[in-house]
Amino acid sequence: MKAIVNISLKAGVLDSQGKAVHHALDSLHFNSVDDVRVGKQIILQLNETDKTKAMADVTKMCEELLANTVIEDYEIELV
Amino acid sequence: MKVTILQFPGTNCEYDTQHSFEKLGATTEILWHKSENISDDTDLLVVAGGFSYGDYLRSGAIAKFSPVMKAVKEYAKNGGKVLGICNGFQVLTEAGLLPGALKRNDGLHFISKHHHLKVINNDNIFLKELACGDVVNIPIAHHDGNYYIDEDGLKDLEANNQILLKYTDENGDVKNPNGSVESIAGVCNKEKNVFGLMPHPERAMETLLGSDDGVKMLQGFFQA
Numbered sequence: 367m368k369a370i371v372n373i374s375l376k377a378g379v380l381d382s383q384g385k386a387v388h389h390a391l392d393s394l395h396f397n398s399v400d401d402v403r404v405g406k407q408i409i410l411q412l413n414e415t416d417k418t419k420a421m422a423d424v425t426k427m428c429e430e431l432l433a434n435t436v437i438e439d440y441e442i443e444l445v
Numbered sequence: 446m447k448v449t450i451l452q453f454p455g456t457n458c459e460y461d462t463q464h465s466f467e468k469l470g471a472t473t474e475i476l477w478h479k480s481e482n483i484s485d486d487t488d489l490l491v492v493a494g495g496f497s498y499g500d501y502l503r504s505g506a507i508a509k510f511s512p513v514m515k516a517v518k519e520y521a522k523n524g525g526k527v528l529g530i531c532n533g534f535q536v537l538t539e540a541g542l543l544p545g546a547l548k549r550n551d552g553l554h555f556i557s558k559h560h561h562l563k564v565i566n567n568d569n570i571f572l573k574e575l576a577c578g579d580v581v582n583i584p585i586a587h588h589d590g591n592y593y594i595d596e597d598g599l600k601d602l603e604a605n606n607q608i609l610l611k612y613t614d615e616n617g618d619v620k621n622p623n624g625s626v627e628s629i630a631g632v633c634n635k636e637k638n639v640f641g642l643m644p645h646p647e648r649a650m651e652t653l654l655g656s657d658d659g660v661k662m663l664q665g666f667f668q669a
Contacts, residue, residue, distance in 0.1 A: 375548070379593060382551045382624065431510070434503055434539065436546040439595050 374405030456495035465604035465647040478511035492533030534641030545594035551624025557586040566606040581658035583644040590643040592625035
């Protein structure tokens with residue numbers, strides 16, 4: 367099983383990279399973009415087969431290391 | 446006065462820090478991060494600047510799990526004095542020893558230059574040699590120096606005199622190089638024994654090199 371973890375800055379925390387990318391898209395005349403958030407994706411190859419247990423494990427990983435919950439949110443997808 | 450300076454893979458300010466404290470008369474020890482103990486005679490523990498673990502994942506995120514960090518937490522909990530400079534500040538926030546977090550500079554650039562700072566609170570051992578409102582000239586060198594704390598956290602910092610320094614111009618008027626909340630350059634914990642700042646006082650020890658304003662800051666730790 368794989369866990370895909372998406373980490374991004376919390377809503378309300380200014381994302382300056384997102385802003386810069388948005389600005390660059392604007393200057394390329396992609397005017398259909400309202401907002402850009404830049405985050406990171408971490409893909410974990412798990413040897414766990416129990417989805418509930420995997421979710422609990424990865425949640426703990428996010429809380430302890432993968433995300434800094436002072437400024438970041440995370441989403442976990444198991445595939 | 447014995448200063449113990451932590452060294453992680455990627456730390457690069459440990460020898461400048463050592464030189465600075467020795468210049469002021471301290472004895473020093475550089476402690477590799479694999480050590481699980483801090484010498485009993487340590488009067489001040491410094492988490493020096495650099496790029497621990499290459500800043501992988503987030504600045505300071507991996508260093509906080511180094512073997513020595515358990516001892517650092519214990520040392521701080523028992524009232525030991527800890528100073529985190531630049532990457533050291535990032536490590537201390539990641540480890541939960543200081544409030545808030547450091548994120549990418551708003552301008553996205555790595556900033557390396559001298560910057561003025563205003564002393565906001567001096568009722569602590571670190572800045573007691575300076576007066577509130579004093580302006581010092583100290584180099585900054587960081588990519589992730591944009592201090593963030595939520596509104597409630599900021600209120601706590603203000604209420605407990607935990608804001609140490611703010612980025613200003615030479616007159617002490619706010620001038621924010623990196624987007625930090627309230628232009629904050631350094632904070633301490635509530636108990637006022639753990640200190641963190643992005644600027645580098647250990648690089649401001651000689652007028653010949655642009656400023657010796659760091660002397661008064663580091664000297665604070667000498668008279669307990």
